[in-house]
Amino acid sequence: MPRRTPRLVAALSAAALVTSPLSLTATAETSDDFDLLLSSRDAAAFDFAEYDGPGSYDTSVAVVSRSGRGFSDERAPDGAEVRYYWTINPFDPSAEEIRVPDTEGSFEVNDDPRYTGDGDALGGDIFDVPFPAQQAVPGVHTLHATLVTPANEAETAAQPPYAAIDSVTAGNAALTLDQDELVADLEEVVRISGTLALEDGTTLPRRFISLDYTPATDRGARSATFLPYSYATRPLRARTSTGRVTDRDGIFEAYLAGNERTPCESTAVAESGTLSVAAEQIPVDSPFLRGDLPWSTVQGDLYAPGDPVPTQFGQASDDPPAPVHPLLSLRGRSNGAQDDFMLAKGGRLIAGEVVRLYRTGLGRGRQLVGRDRAGYRGNVGFTVPDRNGRRPATYRAVMHAGAACTVPSNRQRIR
Secondary structure: OOOOOOOOOOOOOHHHHHHHHOOOEEEEOOOOOEEEEEEOOOOEEHHHHHHOOOOOOOOOOEEEEEEOOOOOOOOOOOOOEEEEEEEEEEEEOOOOOEEOOOOOOOOOOEEEEEOOOOOOOOEEEEEOOOOOOOHHEEEEEEEEEEOOOOOOOOHHHHOEEEEEEEEEEEEEEEEOOOOOOOOOOOOEEEEEEEEOOOOOOEEOOOEEEEEEEEEEEOOOHHHOOOOOOOOOOOOOOOOOOOEEOOOOOOOEEEEEEOOOOOOOOOOOEEEEEEEEEEEEEOOOOOOOHHOOOOOOOOOOOOEEEEOEEEEOOOOOOOOOOOOOOOOOOOEEOOOOOOEEEEEEOOOOOHHHOEEEEEEEEOOOEEEEEEEEOOOOOOOEEEOOOOOOOOOOOOEEEEOOOOOOEEEEEEEEEEE
């Protein structure tokens, strides 16, 4: 049988692209009927920490036949094995190429394919080809492999026709922010952006970026808050934590809206704080796993923090703002033996602030019976289970907008 020349095939089905982030693939023509296709679950470029180790199938090869069946349900011939080795071309231009295993002519063997089942993006049999993470050499890692079957073993045993299947780029990721500080006017919206990349500048798309803002003084709902985009409506509750995903160029961006005045202030006061940003794995209990972020985010133990960013909204002043005394009214009605309904109203000035409802009487002293945030109109309603029957009970609402802003309502006595 004449030796065949390895050929590159730069085509992959759309289904394979969904679960295999490696956008370029290559096949090695190792027999009359089969090629090999390299797949990387961690994308074409990744941080060393994202690789999960041997047996994880993070880097694997699939058997691809030339029978026209595509990738739907490929099965390796009985007794087939993949023989392979890696070469590493370091980022350091003064370093020499590394071979793994390092002995010329040696190779690794995997003769135990895993059947993924019809319907998988690659389908059929795949062979785990562990990435040489133990070397931890940042650079371009190329897989050389051949498929040995009972039909071609006699010919390939002496000098297997290894082909350069494809390459992945791996190293140590770093998160570089475009801003080293954020200085803005009161209530101004500022942009935070950065790039996640390896040592040679190769960017890492589809990675989760966590952002946390810590104000020096807690101002409740009026603290600086993250917005989904620059002109979005400010949320009722300050979001001091958020998440983003790097785009195809490894870039992310987020928007932080400056603090607002509290209901007890005539103007907003200056606020300082610290912004912490990091590329990391999405926590299992993160709200961003409930649909806020693309499902295809690359998962792994990556942790690459950026430098802390000091923030300052407005200029500090020795003169405090003139006090404002907002009004909070409480109305209610008794439904006899049914639940009591109470409505606290404070106007748009208290929108987003926490309102607590207390009840006294019934021989139990003061009881907290409700807690909620005022809506955009500054109203909040409470439905309280009836415990007084025909006996009178007294309700009072209290708005809490930070330690220095507490506003009580009138007392409302109902039966």
